[in-house]
Each structure stands twice: as C-alpha cells, then as structure tokens.
Amino acid sequence: MGFLDRESTVAKPGFNRWMVPPAALAIHLAIGQAYAFSVFNLPMTKLIGMTESAPEDWTLTTLGWIFSLAIVFLGLSAAFGGTWVGRVGPRKAMLASAVCFASGFWISAVGVHSHQLWLIYLGYGVVGGIGLGLGYVSPVKTLISWFPDRPGMATGLAIMGFGGGAMVGSPLAVALMDHFKTPTSMGVAETFAVMGVIYFVFMMWGVITIRVPAENWKPPGHHGADDALTKNAASSEKLQVSVQNSMKTPQFYFLWLVLFLNVTAGIGVLGQASAMSQEMFKGTITAAAAAGFVGLLSIFNMAGRFFWSSLSDYTGRRRIYMVYFALGALLYASIPTVGHMQNVVLFVLLYGVIMSMYGAGFATIPAYISDLYGKADVSAIHGRILTAWSAAGIAGPALVNYIREAQIAGGTPPAEAYSFTMYLMAALLAVGFVCNFLIKPVDPKFASANLK
Amino acid sequence: MKNIETTKSTNPPSIVVLIAWLWVGFPLTWGLWETFHKTLELFK
Incomplete structure (x- = not known):
C-alpha cells in the first residue's frame, strides 16, 4: 500500500473533518490562477521589443489561445479523467494535478526563454489545462463524503477557492514580473519558473493532508440518511448511479444545459463589464x-460561490437554481433601465448579485449531481458535466461579440447594443429556468447495485 | 494512561488544523486585500 493509494488516505477514528476543506482549497486556490493568466498577455507581446511590440513579437490574438486551450483541456481532462479520479482517490489525483499544473509553468518558461509559442500552448495550455481539470474534480467527492450534512457548503468552499485563485495569481504574477524585470527581459520566463515552484509546494499541502472518511463514517450527531439530501433532494438517498447510467437519464442533459446556460450568460456579461460600465456611465x-x-465583481463572484451554495443545503438544489435563473433573468433585464437612470450604485449592486449567482452556478452543481445520482460516481459525472463550461467558454463570448458587432454594423448605438445583449442573456436564463424545472428524481432503474 | 491521552487529544492536533487554515487563508486574504484596493478606484 503506497502513500498515494486511496487506502493510505483513510482517516483514523476521530479525525477532524475541518482539515479537509483547506486541503481542497490548496488545490483550487492554485488552479484558479488560470483566470489571471491575462496578466501575462501584454508583457508577452513585448518580449523582443521591450518598450513596444516588435514585428517578431507575439500578438494578443495568438496569445489568447493559451487560455482558451487551457479551458478546453480543463473540460476534456475533467470529462475523461473524472472516472480515474474517482477510482484512484483524491491524493493521487491531486498530485497528478500539481505535477501537470507546475510542469505547465515550467514548459512555458522554456517557451518564453526560447521564444517558441508552441511550447507555451503545450505547457500552460495542454499540460497545465489537464492539471486544471484533474485538480478541479479531485476533492469534490471527498468533500461530499466528509460533509453529507452540508455538501453545498463544503463544495462551495472549495470552488470559492477557484474564484479566489485569480485574486492571488494576478498580484503574485505582477510582483514577480516587477522583481525579475531587467532592461533586457520582461521577467516572464523567470516568473513562470518561480510560480511553478510556488504552486507545486502550495498544492502539496493538499496532497499530504487530504483524507477520505472510513466506510460508513457519519459526522457526529448525524443519523443514517444524509440530512441535506433527505430534506431537499429530488432523489432517493440510497440511489447510486454510475456515470454510464447517468448519461442515459434526461437529468444529465438538463444539468449540462443548466450549467451551460448559467455560464454562457455570466461569461457574456463578465467579458464586457468594464467597457459596458464606461459606455453607460460616460x-x-x-x-x-x-x-x-471588475475587481469588485470578482469578490462577488467568489463570495457567491460560498454563500449561495451553502444556502442550497437549506433550500434544496433545485429551488436555489430556480432563484439563480429567475432572479438572474430579472436582474439582467433590469440593467439597461438602471443604466438609463444613471444610478451607478444600483448598477454596481445588481451586477454584483448577478456575478454572485454566476459563481454559485459552478459551486452548487457537484451537490446537485450528488443529490440526483449519489456520491459514488460524482467525480466522473461532474467531470462530464464540466464540458458545459468549456462549451460556454467558447459560445458565451462568441455569441455576445457576434451579436454586438452585427447590431453596431446595423446602426445601433454602442450603449443600446449592450441593452440587447442583456435581454438576450435574460432569455437564456429563462431557458435555464425551464431546464432546471424539468429536473425530476432519477428513476431507480438506473441505480447500480455495486457502487458505493 | 496512553489510551486516555489518545481519546482526549484531537486528531490531528488543533495546531495542525490552524496551520492548515492559515496555509490557504493567508494567500486568500492577501489576494482579497489587493483586489479590495483596486475596487477603491470605483469610489474615488
């Protein structure tokens, strides 16, 4: 029995379960750095020219592919690696994530140093992206197992870390680039190398301290059934559905659409928040x-992941998604009116609540999956549902940009074009509301007897 | 005697649990602080 095997991570009796959320956070806080990658884009367009871009320098368009690749590989590795993560347990999966994520930085450092963009695509985009996907799903099942009474709170806490990762990654990268910058170097290669080391060490805390509960372990004062589950769930508490069977149920596709529509709408407005606020309040x-x-929105995004997901333990997952979609649609549709009223405070507040529910959509989905299909195959099912994120990452900005360009080309003033986008996103959320409404308990015939 | 000590002590010791939360809490607080500073621009 090796240190990395699942058996080695089984907690001894009396283990304090509050050790587990920081282990999960060590992974999610690190990989959340991905959303701060844009901080490298501008310096990487001046690696040769230094003060301004030289003809041989990379363009922002070509650099944009690094992040896109990382998100695509996040979805792919979560989808294809989720089953493996569930089988080998959290420690091995977290280590694989740490190795991939750190290696992504190191390969990219070589790419910057030798000025070969394909190495950065391979490094941060492909290898790092695989680290993101494995890391994202690795602690979820463990958290749900340790907190059967509060699965929404537990997964919300970890996924909040992913939201917070950008807040740490951005100033860290800026500080390191400032430190390593010389008259002949932007300091990007050195920053990549050091960040690889920092994140690897940081994530190793999670690898070492993660524990899974012993079979049949229950939290103190917790009797038999999962409280949050029996109170709220659409499904029977004992139902355990395999990933293969889950894909035969309509609920799987409705959940995929729920995540896809929530993320598409969120990304659509998040991407244009800065420009929109300046256009509307000239x-x-x-x-x-x-x-x-934008910084304030990231705080709302992060806080919403914990707040709404924790609240879902009391309201039930289906009901809380009703709130995300109904209240979300109402708020999206109100933004143009608030813009016309020139009320900055209300505009910021509404946008903040919208972003809190966008983040919450990510954070609540693992507990929703667990409610419907049981926790046995939650890593694998969650991984496959996360492909909705990759799809939304492509569809959201494309949809918003295409419609906006078409509208402006048709003579619509820029500020009015934003209004149409918001109404469209509200409509998407209305569709999401219907998809969520259609999610019913899973038919027991899909249960797999040998899963636990 | 040894058994009594085992049952009385927390597993893992409270100090390790504290370190675990500080390990993630410190960078998160720093990130929040940096972001909060940036948001102050909005209210200037």
Missing part, C-alpha cells in the same frame, strides 16, 4: 474605476 466611470468595478 464621464462617471473612468477606465481606472472600471478596473475597480
């Missing part, structure tokens, strides 16, 4: 203030 919101606005 003279009131400056470029610097808009950057502050």
